[in-house]
Amino acid sequence: MPSLIAPPTLRGGPVRPSTSALRALGPDEVSLTGGFWQEKQTLNSEVILDHCQRWMERIGWIGNFDRAANGALGSDHAGIEFVDSEVYKLLEALAWELGRKPDADLEFRYRALVARVESAQEADGYLHTSFGRSGQPPRYSNLEWGHELYCFGHLIQAAVARLRSGSDDELVRVARRLADHVYGEFGPDGRDAVCGHPEIEVALVEFSRATGEPRYLELARILVERRGRGLLVPDRFGAEYFLDDMPVRDATVLRGHAVRALYLASGALDVAVETDDSALASAVAAQWDNTVARRTYITGGVGSHHLDEAFGEDYELPPDRAYAETCAGIASVMLSWRLLLQTGDAKYADLIERTLLNNILASPRADGRAFFYTNTLHQRVDGTVPEEDEINARAQSSLRAPWFEVSCCPTNIARTLASVNLYFATATEIGVQLHQYGDYDVATNLATGQIALEVRTGYPFDGTVSVHIREAPEAESSVSLRIPRWAIGRAVVTFNGARVDCSGSTVTISRAFRAGDQLTLDLPMAPRVTHPHPSIDAVRGTVAIERGPLVMCLESCDLREGHDLAGVSINDRVGLTETVRGARVHAQSAQSPNPDWPYGHDGGFTAENAACDVELIPYFDWANRGPSTMRVWLPVATRPDH
Amino acid sequence: MPSLIAPPTLRGGPVRPSTSALRALGPDEVSLTGGFWQEKQTLNSEVILDHCQRWMERIGWIGNFDRAANGALGSDHAGIEFVDSEVYKLLEALAWELGRKPDADLEFRYRALVARVESAQEADGYLHTSFGRSGQPPRYSNLEWGHELYCFGHLIQAAVARLRSGSDDELVRVARRLADHVYGEFGPDGRDAVCGHPEIEVALVEFSRATGEPRYLELARILVERRGRGLLVPDRFGAEYFLDDMPVRDATVLRGHAVRALYLASGALDVAVETDDSALASAVAAQWDNTVARRTYITGGVGSHHLDEAFGEDYELPPDRAYAETCAGIASVMLSWRLLLQTGDAKYADLIERTLLNNILASPRADGRAFFYTNTLHQRVDGTVPEEDEINARAQSSLRAPWFEVSCCPTNIARTLASVNLYFATATEIGVQLHQYGDYDVATNLATGQIALEVRTGYPFDGTVSVHIREAPEAESSVSLRIPRWAIGRAVVTFNGARVDCSGSTVTISRAFRAGDQLTLDLPMAPRVTHPHPSIDAVRGTVAIERGPLVMCLESCDLREGHDLAGVSINDRVGLTETVRGARVHAQSAQSPNPDWPYGHDGGFTAENAACDVELIPYFDWANRGPSTMRVWLPVATRPDH
Structure with a gap:
């Protein structure tokens, strides 16, 4: 049966608020045409999607649905409680992929x-392979850890992706039956309860937007408002882990389990926007501000604790114990994207860029067949090589693993890369806003007519971005360019060769454009030294090197034989030069003494230093050359007393 | 029924190897007479012992035994699987306490x-309240996590304490029946298996020593040798967590779960000593060396990971995420004590002193009614006040909690304080060695006759230690004094007023002592600045202040109104003076800027500094004045460029 064609009014990109400063473009409106990002998206379509599906077939996660359908499923369910969600995230990835580039085989x-x-959906709409059958726990018997509504949320998000990319199909109908079931169970006349893992909130608002069904929004609002009243039984991590210790509108910073917190904040913002709840929207915006200011790694990664996968305290950002889970980075982009659409403030696009390039892209291996779950900023030991053919309990090595027992990250990467083009540009009634830079085409309708433009660049390695207008309305329209925070005051913008003022975080050219008009943005790409705030205790006395939007790192394979990463320090004042994709820096390598007690009096420990220039590479690209050690924050050599 | 009196040959302190450099003294040979340590031991006898028993009565952990005896116990067992061990650690504490100071009420x-x-012991000797009954898992069905042999080990150690302090009673007989049962189940003809948590190894060797039964030693040897061959099913923490990834004799450093690793190393050393396995003994000694050199906090605490309560990599010692579990400190003392007895090397007594004073003593609150489970070196937020009447899942606050769901630490403190006097001095055929300083008396028999002496001091706050000989053999004997590592070359020793050479880590006076002879040790107690090894990334750019054997800390309650602990830095070159129990230091307090992004270019972040002298207190004494923040490692103010 062919899919119905969804009406054009439903189409669009991820997140379509009924009112917002900016409008997300759909897969038919913005597409990558080459370069860095197309390579990543192609890696996803050619390798990662298939990798995820093969693993989930092989270990029975997809088979759970078949067995549920034919009555053969019970206590022998394959995988942990929430593996359904991985199948749904793959479906979402496939939906975006098909929206981007129709393909009969992939459609099949x-x-x-x-x-x-x-086939596994039950008559009343319930759909979960871990609960309710003989030998399984009853439905909704373990809301803290069962992840039932969490899984539903991911199914619903896949349906939203399908609608937004122009198809109204069986998955959408499955999602409707499921959402209706949840409304009955957890809605105004249902039980006073929430799921241990937020996710359905954001999905329900988006589904309400995509279907026009107000009950889904109502349910999302109820679920957001219910949380924070102690409805979940806390275990050793406390109620904060579940964000159940205070209403989301009362929090001043993101805390607790990082992915949970960011999914919830995204859902809360969606609810706030649709219900015109400016207090709730302001609360979420303030949480973003405070989290970015004090609880975010330089890579954009978040989550300082391995124990509870949680945010730490303000300025608690250990590089070597960074959790910075891939999924938390993706969740951060979800939230920043919503705030960007709502407000148009370039700071949200700045964080999206940082997080995409330096946290999320660090997860997949260059060949797309292995992933980091956590994204440390300092690898002390090279460790062992994970088996390419075995499930990893949780990566212990410096290398990526092909699959995990809790394998949320690979499928999250898949859905993100399949839709990453949609985060590059937005539109308003009168113009187009270019937030991210790569090789891509935009074509969309403004109030005054069609605008089409081409963006071409060697970014993120090269700083020149060319924007070529192919078509524009007769009337005045606008094109806006984000000036990344690190380039403000140093970027140069020209329009048809003439300099344009660009002192702020956004440059907007407003005029009656003509085909052939040309904008150029030149960003200063020389490597730069970045100092941490003095309250970030864990990186005192170190600096990071950034180059354009990329955080650099020093990986042990780039050291000469006999030099140990642990002994390298740099002088932050001199000797930083650019390489094709990275940087080179004057450094010194010490053979540190190895005393029998590592705490000394009166002057401490002295070491013999040898000069040693080192090459730095983009952080996202590390661990692609075998086991290694690595650090982002480089100790600054102590200056000799004069 | 009165206890049998154990023969004098069985008496002694913790650990009585059949051959060793030093002999542990028993509770009848060394006793505290006043001062700092007697206060702690009195707190234990008057408060902590009772606190532990009342909690375990109240929440049914002791009641489990009654219910097991009368057949009323099943799936409703109170507490987690290994709460039996807490009752046994309390019994061990009571046994040492009774050995130290007989008391009819306590005996009752x-x-x-x-x-x-x-009453809960079964006919075949098995004794555990969590396994084997209707509604419970079968015996030995979950060796990874069931902690059965671990609990048995603690029961056996209580029996050893009873024997060593002169009584051969019912508990000893219970332990014998249990050990015989374990020999059958896990001995040469039993199953090829080990317990997930080492502990029984050390207990069995000690029990073999105390009873003369060689099978217990044989079983301990078998269990030590079996581990490391992958007999336990690893979960997410991997086989290293259980020390089951390589034989103990092949490891070069302690790794995995800290308490497990240290209990196992202690048992392995005991086996090595009794079986004359010098390779195994050398391996354990090398592990100690490497662990002390690279995986130990300045407080003596160990364990860098909250997630798996484990050692980190070399030099991975984050102060704010220090786990430094109280039980791991106690386990470290167990291992160091064994190595001290075996070798006589003062370095082991140095670490015992550091760990007792700065890690273990930090656990109990000043009033003995609450405990730290973990012992952080940096508290960033003051947090909430734990309920005095509620079980703590795991402390989230800056304050100690009265009891825990996993409550291994309070009873471990109880047994350690009840026997702490036994770690102060040892004897050989010809002399007495004073390892720790406090107010105590020693009286023991040397080969040449009785020696008795009194040690008096205001240590650890005052540096003068007086040793008064009360009685000595006619023939030459010796008295040895440990010179703490930090005092080597600066300590002064006099004998009857005359200076004695003391350039090394031990001073030994050998002569025919007479009653009234007087030794004096003067230790330099001025506060000193301690620098961390440059490879300890997490504390780069900071120093600690030590004063005598005590690590100092800065607690927020000692800051003037309006000064924030996070903004304090010190100059490490000037202004350090002594207070009665601590130190005072010239500092500066900054109002750090709070930027919207905490990573800045070109010079970083500048702040207004105000001079602000601060008082430092002993680390062990922090968090006794309400919620607070605290740090051991103090940032060094950046020196201005000349």
Whole structure:
């Protein structure tokens, strides 16, 4: 059965608020055409999607649905409680991928998978392979850890992706039946309860937007408002872990489990926007501000604790114990994207860029067949090589692993890369805003007519971005360029060769554009030294090197034989030069003494230093050359007393 | 029924190797007479012992034994799987306490508790309240996490304490039946298996020493040798967590779960000593060396990870995420004590002193009614006040909690303080060695006759230690004094007023002592600046202040109104003076800027500084004045460029 074609009014990109400063473009409006980002998206379509599906077939996670359908599933469910969600995130990835580039084979694969999921849906709409059967816990018997509504949320998000990319199909109907079921169970007349892992909130608002069904928004609002009243039984991590210790509108900073906190904040903002709850929207915006100011790694990664995968205290950002989970980075982009659409403030696009390039892209291996779950900023030991063919309990090595027992990250990467083009540009009634830089085309309708433009650049390695207008309305329209924070005051913008003022975080050219008009943005790409705030205790006495939007790192494979990463320090004042993709820096390598007690009096420990220039590479690209050690924050050599 | 009197040959202190450099003294040979340590031991006898027993009565952990005896116990067992061990650690504490100071009421309490434990022992010797009954898992069905042999080990150690302090009673007989049962189940003809948590190894060797039964030693040897061959199913923490990834004799440093690693190393050393396995003994000694050199906090605490309560990599010692579990400190003292007895090397007594004073003593609150489970070196937020009447899942606050769901630490403190006097001095055929300083008396028999001496001091706050000989053999004997590492070359020793050479880590006076002879040790107690090794990334650019054997800390309650701990830095070159128990230092307090992004270019962040002298207190004494923030490692103010 062919999919119905969704009406054009439903199409668009991820997140379509009924009112917002900016409008997300759909897969038919913005597309990558080459370069860095197209390589990543192609890696996803050619390798990662298939990798995820093969793993989930092999270890029975997709088979759970078949067995549920034919009555053969019970206590022998494959995988942990929330593996359904991985199948749904793959479906979402496939939906965006099909929206981006229709493909009959992929469409067939997608529909076959949807059919298997649908076959497991029960008569009342409930759909979960871990609960309710003989030998399984009853439905909703473990809201703290069961992840039932969390899984539903991911199914619903896949349906939203399908609607937004122009198809109204079986998956959408499955999602409707499921959402209706949840409304009955947890809605105004249902139980006074929430799921241990937020996710359905954001999905329900988006589904309400995509279907026009107000009950889904109502349910999302209820679920957001319910949380924070101690409805979940806390275990050793406390109620904060679940964000159940205070209402989301009362928090001043993101805290607790990082992915939970960011999914919830995204859902809360969506609810606030749709219900015109400016107090709630302001609370979420303030949480973003305070989290970015004090609880975010230089890579954009968040989460300082391995124990509870949680935010730490303000300025608690240990590089070697950084959790910086890939999924938390993705969740951070979800929140920043919503705030960007709502406000148009370039600071949100800045963080999206930083997080995409330096946290999220660090997860997949260059060949797309292995992933980091956590993204440390300092690897002390090279460790062992994970088996390419084995599930990893949780990576212990310096290398990426092909799959995990809790494998939320690979499928999250898949859905993010399949839709990453949609985060590059937005539109308003009168213009287009370019937030991210790469090779891509934009074509969309403004109030005054069609605008089409081409963006071409060697970014993120090269700083020149060319924007070529191919088509524009007769009337005045605008093109806006984000000036990244690190380039403000140093970027140069020209329009048809003439300098344009660009002192702020955004440059907007407003005029009656003509085909052939040309904007150029030149960003200063020389490597630069970045100092940490003195309250970040864990990196005192170190600096990071950034180059354009990229955080650099020093990986042990770039050291000469006999030099140990632990002994390298740099002088932060001199000797920083650019390489094609990275930087080179004057350094010194010490053979540190190895005393029998590492705490000394009167002057401490002295070491013999040898000069040693080192090459730095983009952080996202580390660990692609075998086991290694690595650090982002480089100790600054103590200056000799004069 | 009165206890049998154990023969004098069985008496002694903790650990009585059949051959060793030094002999542990028993509770009848060394006793505290006043001062700092007697206060701590009195706090234990008057408050902590009772606190532990009341909690375990109240929440049914002792009641488990009664219910097991009368057949009323099943799936409703109170507490987690290994709460039996807390009752046994309390019994061990009571045994040492009774050995130290006989008391009819306490003896009655002890015997009543032993009777309740005994009543739960099954006909074949098995004794555990969590396994084997209807509604419970079968015996030995979960060796990874069940902690059965771990609990048995603690029961056996209580029996050893009883034997060593001169009584051979019902508890000893219960332990014998249990050890015989374990020999059958896990011995040469038993299953090829080990317990997930080492502990029984050390207990069995000690029990073999105390009873003369060689099978217990044989079983301990087998269990030590079996581990490291992958007999336990690893979960997310990997086989290293259980020390099951390599034989203990092949490891070069302690790793994995800190308490497990240290208990196992202690048991392995005991096995090595009794079986004359010098390779195994050398391996353990090398592990100690490497762990002290690279994986130990300045407080003596160990364990850098909250997630798996484990050692980190070399030099991975974050102060704010220090786990430094109280039990790991106690386990470290157990291992160092064994190595001290085996070798006589003062470095082991140095670490015992550091760990007792700066890690273990930090756990109990000044009033003995609350405890730290972990012992952080940097508290960033003051947090909430734990309820005095509620079990703590795991302390989230800056304050100590009265009891925990996993409450291994309070009872471990109890047994350690009850026997702490036994770690102060040892004897050989020809002399007495004074390892720790406090007010105590020693009286023991040397080969040449009785020696008795009194040690008096205001240590650890005052540096003068007086040793008064009360009685000595006619023939030459010796008295040795440890010179703490930090005092080597600066300590002064006099004998009857005359200076004695003391350039090394031990001063030994050998002569025919006479009653009235007087030794004096003067230790330099001025506060000193301690620099961390440059490889300890987490404390780069900071120093600690030590004063005598005590690590100092800055607690927020000692700051003037309006000064924030996070903004304080010190100049490490000037202005350090002594206070009665601590130190005072010239500091500066900054109002750090609070930027919206905490990573800045070109010079970083500048702040207004105000001079602000601060008082430092002993680390062990922090968090006794309400919620606070605290740090051991103090940032060094950046020196202005000349």
